[in-house]
Amino acid sequence: MSMSKQRWLELMRDIDPPSLTQDEIDEGWHYCDEMDGLLANSNDPNGDCFCSLRKGVEQPIPASVHETVAIIGAVSIAAIVFVLVVWIMIERALK
Ligand SMILES: [Zn+2]
Numbered sequence: 569m570s571m572s573k574q575r576w577l578e579l580m581r582d583i584d585p586p587s588l589t590q591d592e593i594d595e596g597w598h599y600c601d602e603m604d605g606l607l608a609n610s611n612d613p614n615g616d617c618f619c620s621l622r623k624g625v626e627q628p629i630p631a632s633v634h635e636t637v638a639i640i641g642a643v644s645i646a647a648i649v650f651v652l653v654v655w656i657m658i659e660r661a662l663k
Contacts, residue, residue, distance in 0.1 A: 570595065571592065571595070571597060571609070576607055579607050580606075580607050595609060595611060596609045596610040596611035596612070597609050598610065598617075598619065600617045600619060601619075602617060602618065602619060603616060603617060
Protein backbone atom coordinates (compact mmCIF):
# COMPACT_ATOMS: atom_id res chain seq x y z
CA MET A 569 0.00 0.00 0.00
CA SER A 570 1.58 3.28 -0.96
CA MET A 571 1.05 6.74 0.41
CA SER A 572 -1.96 8.62 -0.92
CA LYS A 573 -2.20 12.39 -0.83
CA GLN A 574 -5.12 12.04 1.59
CA ARG A 575 -3.10 9.83 3.96
CA TRP A 576 -0.07 12.14 3.72
CA LEU A 577 -2.18 15.17 4.69
CA GLU A 578 -3.71 13.18 7.55
CA LEU A 579 -0.25 12.29 8.88
CA MET A 580 1.00 15.88 8.47
CA ARG A 581 -1.87 17.60 10.30
CA ASP A 582 -0.86 19.52 13.40
CA ILE A 583 -3.56 18.30 15.74
CA ASP A 584 -3.67 14.63 16.74
CA PRO A 585 -2.06 13.04 13.68
CA PRO A 586 -2.32 9.24 13.40
CA SER A 587 0.88 7.20 13.74
CA LEU A 588 2.71 5.76 10.79
CA THR A 589 1.83 2.12 10.20
CA GLN A 590 4.59 -0.50 10.17
CA ASP A 591 4.00 -0.92 6.41
CA GLU A 592 4.59 2.80 5.86
CA ILE A 593 7.75 2.74 8.01
CA ASP A 594 8.98 -0.30 6.08
CA GLU A 595 8.43 1.63 2.84
CA GLY A 596 10.78 4.35 4.13
CA TRP A 597 8.28 6.95 5.39
CA HIS A 598 9.40 9.08 8.32
CA TYR A 599 9.20 12.62 9.70
CA CYS A 600 12.39 13.94 8.24
CA ASP A 601 14.70 16.02 10.46
CA GLU A 602 16.54 17.29 7.40
CA MET A 603 13.31 18.58 5.87
CA ASP A 604 11.91 20.39 8.93
CA GLY A 605 9.87 17.40 10.05
CA LEU A 606 8.17 16.95 6.71
CA LEU A 607 6.84 13.47 6.06
CA ALA A 608 9.25 12.01 3.51
CA ASN A 609 10.21 8.71 1.96
CA SER A 610 13.91 7.93 1.95
CA ASN A 611 13.35 5.27 -0.71
CA ASP A 612 11.87 7.77 -3.18
CA PRO A 613 14.51 8.31 -5.88
CA ASN A 614 12.90 11.66 -6.73
CA GLY A 615 12.65 12.76 -3.10
CA ASP A 616 14.88 15.24 -1.33
CA CYS A 617 15.50 13.10 1.73
CA PHE A 618 18.96 11.59 2.08
CA CYS A 619 18.55 10.24 5.63
CA SER A 620 19.29 6.73 4.44
CA LEU A 621 22.74 7.92 3.34
CA ARG A 622 23.53 9.04 6.86
CA LYS A 623 22.11 5.88 8.36
CA GLY A 624 24.76 3.97 6.43
CA VAL A 625 22.40 2.28 4.00
CA GLU A 626 24.37 1.65 0.86
CA GLN A 627 23.30 3.93 -1.95
CA PRO A 628 24.86 4.25 -5.39
CA ILE A 629 26.76 7.51 -6.01
CA PRO A 630 24.56 9.72 -8.19
CA ALA A 631 25.62 9.93 -11.83
CA SER A 632 26.07 13.68 -11.47
CA VAL A 633 28.99 13.10 -9.06
CA HIS A 634 30.73 10.89 -11.62
CA GLU A 635 30.09 13.53 -14.28
CA THR A 636 31.53 16.29 -12.10
CA VAL A 637 34.68 14.25 -11.39
CA ALA A 638 35.03 13.46 -15.12
CA ILE A 639 34.63 17.14 -16.07
CA ILE A 640 37.19 18.26 -13.46
CA GLY A 641 39.61 15.59 -14.76
CA ALA A 642 39.11 16.60 -18.39
CA VAL A 643 39.57 20.31 -17.60
CA SER A 644 42.77 19.57 -15.63
CA ILE A 645 44.24 17.53 -18.50
CA ALA A 646 43.26 20.23 -21.01
CA ALA A 647 44.96 22.88 -18.83
CA ILE A 648 48.17 20.80 -18.57
CA VAL A 649 48.24 20.19 -22.35
CA PHE A 650 47.62 23.90 -22.98
CA VAL A 651 50.51 24.92 -20.69
CA LEU A 652 52.83 22.38 -22.38
CA VAL A 653 51.91 23.61 -25.88
CA VAL A 654 52.44 27.26 -24.89
CA TRP A 655 55.78 26.36 -23.24
CA ILE A 656 56.97 24.48 -26.37
CA MET A 657 55.93 27.43 -28.58
CA ILE A 658 57.84 29.87 -26.34
CA GLU A 659 60.91 27.58 -26.40
CA ARG A 660 60.82 27.46 -30.22
CA ALA A 661 60.26 31.20 -30.52
CA LEU A 662 63.30 31.92 -28.39
CA LYS A 663 65.65 29.77 -30.51
ZN1 LIG B 1 14.64 11.92 5.90
